[in-house]
Amino acid sequence: xxxxxxxxxxxxxxxxxxxxxxxxxxxxxxxxxxxxxxxxxxxxxxxxxxxxxxxxxxxxxxxxxxxxxxxxxxxxxxxxxxxxxxxxxxxxxxxxxxxxxxxxxxxxxxxxxx
Amino acid sequence: xxxxxxxxxxxxxxxxxxxxxxxxxxxxxxxxxxxxxxxxxxxxxxxxxxxxxxxxxxxxxxxxxxxxxxxxxxxxxxxxxxxxxxxxxxxxxxxxxxxxxxxxxxxxxxx
Numbered sequence: 001x002x003x004x005x006x007x008x009x010x011x012x013x014x015x016x017x018x019x020x021x022x023x024x025x026x027x028x029x030x031x032x033x034x035x036x037x038x039x040x041x042x043x044x045x046x047x048x049x050x051x052x053x054x055x056x057x058x059x060x061x062x063x064x065x066x067x068x069x070x071x072x073x074x075x076x077x078x079x080x081x082x083x084x085x086x087x088x089x090x091x092x093x094x095x096x097x098x099x100x101x102x103x104x105x106x107x108x109x110x111x112x113x114x
Numbered sequence: 115x116x117x118x119x120x121x122x123x124x125x126x127x128x129x130x131x132x133x134x135x136x137x138x139x140x141x142x143x144x145x146x147x148x149x150x151x152x153x154x155x156x157x158x159x160x161x162x163x164x165x166x167x168x169x170x171x172x173x174x175x176x177x178x179x180x181x182x183x184x185x186x187x188x189x190x191x192x193x194x195x196x197x198x199x200x201x202x203x204x205x206x207x208x209x210x211x212x213x214x215x216x217x218x219x220x221x222x223x224x225x
Contacts, residue, residue: 004157033212033213042217045213056212105158105159106157
């Protein structure tokens with residue numbers, strides 16, 4: 001069964017550093033998402049992406065965040081200058097498109113900002 | 115987006131049927147009800163989705179009464195591997211496709 005993959009599984013970085021989290025969505029999917037989950041808290045929507053542009057973003061997704069689909073397979077989330085409060089699990093998700101289609105989540109990247 | 119209310123936690127034993135009820139009093143006409151499952155340190159996984167009456171798949175059943183103000187996820191004969199957090203989500207999938215997760219129900223299955 002096809003699945004969403006994410007790399008790295010864990011990343012430790014220093015505050016102020018840039019990080020890029022990578023995702024490979026399921027190959028025929030057209031809609032892509034990033035969510036995050038701070039330890040012990042809810043899964044929070046960050047951004048949705050379709051047709052090479054952001055379709056919706058949350059208040060969390062401020063100017064330090066950006067997303068990109070640099071090629072036909074990867075979908076990335078960049079955090080330009082990490083803060084301590086960016087420490088969380090980051091999940092990528094994708095879906096085919098069309099009505100009522102479910103989102104498939106990746107295993108996540110655990111980001112720790114020191 | 116309709117607000118949902120679920121029990122914070124539930125306990126069960128292997129082989130039992132588990133029913134998790136979600137209240138969504140303000141559900142709108144176009145809203146669908148979707149349930150996701152999340153194991154520790156993993157991404158959420160879709161379980162089932164419905165609009166009204168009953169939906170069944172190989173994993174679970176979803177019961178939605180006529181007024182749609184609540185829904186019940188039914189897991190038949192749970193096993194230890196069903197220990198997870200279960201989320202009820204309500205939203206208009208035609209309007210927005212972002213998923214809004216609540217705190218979910220933490221199901222613990224004991225041997």
